[in-house]
Amino acid sequence: TYLTSPAKRASDTCSIFMKSLGAETKNLLEDRFLYRYHLPEDLFQYLAELELESQSVAVFGHNPMMSQTAGYLCSEILSGFPKCGVFVIDFEVSLWADAKPSNARFVHYENPKEYK
Numbered sequence: 001t002y003l004t005s006p007a008k009r010a011s012d013t014c015s016i017f018m019k020s021l022g023a024e025t026k027n028l029l030e031d032r033f034l035y036r037y038h039l040p041e042d043l044f045q046y047l048a049e050l051e052l053e054s055q056s057v058a059v060f061g062h063n064p065m066m067s068q069t070a071g072y073l074c075s076e077i078l079s080g081f082p083k084c085g086v087f088v089i090d091f092e093v094s095l096w097a098d099a100k101p102s103n104a105r106f107v108h109y110e111n112p113k114e115y116k
Contacts, residue, residue, distance in 0.1 A: 040073070084112040
């Protein structure tokens with residue numbers, strides 16, 4: 001599942017990822033929530049309410065919330081998460097409603113500045 005803010009940069013970035021990964025548009029959800037949530041905990045509540053059946057979710061949002069969410073989930077992510085930064089977290093859960101920092105495992109981080 002791909003979740004994106006309707007803002008142009010987030011939506012365009014999501015489209016680029018989906019195209020390069022061969023994802024189907026039926027797996028796309030665009031929601032203004034991702035443009036305006038205020039606390040990392042809000043994102044978890046949102047995911048729980050969606051009742052997603054997908055085991056993988058890609059979220060395309062905005063700073064400062066993406067940076068705060070990354071830092072909330074794992075200390076390996078430094079503050080100042082850059083535009084177009086990518087972080088991958090694995091949760092050892094069956095339901096998204098059970099996802100929380102205590103069962104989050106850092107997998108990968110990409111900083112686009114490394115590719116300049």
